[in-house]
Amino acid sequence: xxxxKKPRKQTVFHSLTPDTVISLVEKALVLRCTNLCRPLxxxxxxxxxxxxxxxxxxxVKFYRPGRWPKDALQDEHDFLLELHEEExxxxxxxxxxxxxxxxxxxxxxxxxxxxKGGRSYDEYNDEQWLELGRxxxxxxxxxxxxxxxxxxxxxxxxxxxxxxxxxxxxNFMPPDLAGRFKDISGEIIEEIKPRFAGIDMIRIHGDCHFxxxxxxxxxxxxxxxxxxxxxxxxxxxxxxxxxGYMQECLAEIEIFLEGYxxxxxxxxxxxxxxxxxxxxxxxxxxxxxxHQVAEDGFSHLAPEFGKAHYWQREINDLTEQLDRxxxxxxxxxxxx
Numbered sequence: 463x464x465x466x467k468k469p470r471k472q473t474v475f476h477s478l479t480p481d482t483v484i485s486l487v488e489k490a491l492v493l494r495c496t497n498l499c500r501p502l503x504x505x506x507x508x509x510x511x512x513x514x515x516x517x518x519x520x521x522v523k524f525y526r527p528g529r530w531p532k533d534a535l536q537d538e539h540d541f542l543l544e545l546h547e548e549e550x551x552x553x554x555x556x557x558x559x560x561x562x563x564x565x566x567x568x569x570x571x572x573x574x575x576x577x578k579g580g581r582s583y584d585e586y587n588d589e590q591w592l593e594l595g596r597x598x599x600x601x602x603x604x605x606x607x608x609x610x611x612x613x614x615x616x617x618x619x620x621x622x623x624x625x626x627x628x629x630x631x632x633n634f635m636p637p638d639l640a641g642r643f644k645d646i647s648g649e650i651i652e653e654i655k656p657r658f659a660g661i662d663m664i665r666i667h668g669d670c671h672f673x674x675x676x677x678x679x680x681x682x683x684x685x686x687x688x689x690x691x692x693x694x695x696x697x698x699x700x701x702x703x704x705x706g707y708m709q710e711c712l713a714e715i716e717i718f719l720e721g722y723x724x725x726x727x728x729x730x731x732x733x734x735x736x737x738x739x740x741x742x743x744x745x746x747x748x749x750x751x752x753h754q755v756a757e758d759g760f761s762h763l764a765p766e767f768g769k770a771h772y773w774q775r776e777i778n779d780l781t782e783q784l785d786r787x788x789x790x791x792x793x794x795x796x797x798x
Contacts, residue, residue: 474568475508475527482567483510487522487574490558490565495520505754505762506689511577519577521553526757527570535571537610538688539563541665544604551597551684553578578684580676585705588717590683594675594703595721597683602696603726605665609693616668616694617658618651622742625749626651634752635773643773646780647745653787654738661695661732668692671702697732698739708736708790737790741783748776 474482480499488495493514500511508524525535539555543563546554555563555573565572586594614621626647629635635643667674669690676684692698700718704711715733722728751761761767 473527473570475524475570478508478524480510483522483524484512486565486567486572487512487520490560490572491520491556491574492559519579521575521577522572523575524567524570524572528757529753531612532564532571533612534610535564535573537613537665538691539573541605541610541691542688544607545601548600548604550600550604551678551682552688553684553686578676578678578686580678580684582672582676584672586703586714591714591717592721594683594700595718596724597685597721598670598696598699599722599725599728601685602664602666602699605696606662606726608665610665610691613665614692615663616666616692616698616739616742617663618655618738618742619658621692622651622745625745628749629745629752632752632756634755634768636770639770639773639777642777643780646777646784650738650741650745650780650784650787653784654735654741657734657738658695661735662729663693663695666692666694666696666699668694668698669702670699675703695732695735695739696726696728697735701736701739702743704736707786708733734790737783737787741780741787744776744780744783 480497483499484495484497493516496513496515498511498513502509502511502521504523506526506529508526510522512520512522514520542552542554545552553575555575557563558565558574563573565574583590614624626644630640630644667685667688667690669687670685674685674687676686678684700722701708703718704714708715719728719730751764751767754761754763755767764772766772
């Protein structure tokens with residue numbers, strides 16, 4: 463069973479106080495803050511809402527130590543700054559007193575962002591699909607300019623294989639299920655690898671779902687939370703917005719691509735990656751929960767993680783998804 467039953471030793475990251483948070487931000491930005499220090503939901507990092515004496519809202523994010531190297535965090539910030547420079551609606555980090563966007567305290571890095579409120583939608587109308595297509599098309603024009611220094615490559619033989627190895631090496635599941643899990647996951651990887659051959663891989667958001675797109679009245683949609691920025695196929699940044707499986711969403715895909723191709727060509731062959739990417743997402747999520755268990759002793763979003771019924775359900779879901787991948791044509795509909 464899971465050998466990671468105890469959380470790692472508590473560090474300053476786990477014991478941040480309002481006084482420490484406010485003091486660090488005041489020093490980093492050379493400004494005075496009010497006493498507001500409101501913790502915000504974050505399963506990985508520590509995030510707080512502050513307020514400057516001028517009333518401006520600030521968001522400070524303390525990155526979990528050991529989760530990202532400095533170069534990877536800088537990749538995220540550089541991408542955001544490039545997007546902001548092109549007037550693409552993102553929330554870019556503020557430049558600190560040190561002339562950089564990353565601050566450091568003890569063994570952790572932090573960044574400060576302007577507060578941007580908005581609302582999320584769980585479904586979109588035709589005009590919004592067009593708008594999202596244009597937004598992501600513009601984003602990917604910038605993303606294609608160059609590669610990051612230290613970000614994961616979202617491909618079955620890269621990120622997914624590494625995530626699978628982490629799960630298996632961590633001994634997170636009962637031994638009698640480990641073999642079946644390894645077999646079905648390996649079968650999926652081998653099945654989908656050929657579909658990624660020769661595909662354009664660029665800087666992408668990597669985790670573009672409803673909650674990471676906020677709408678601000680009289681402005682537009684903003685893309686937020688670039689923590690999972692990656693190198694991957696552009697299709698990764700819109701399949702999670704679809705209301706169902708690929709073949710159930712051809713109308714939405716067509717409208718989205720009309721907006722997208724206003725700014726950037728979309729390789730329609732990569733629509734065949736949607737269901738493979740869904741399978742990769744399953745494994746990614748399991749590895750994400752495994753990291754939480756290893757670091758904190760439990761998973762916030764999957765309290766049953768590690769139990770036999772949890773892994774049996776995941777094996778069943780992966781088996782069903784492999785069947786769906788095999789039954790989904792590589793060429794389909796009006797797009798080819």
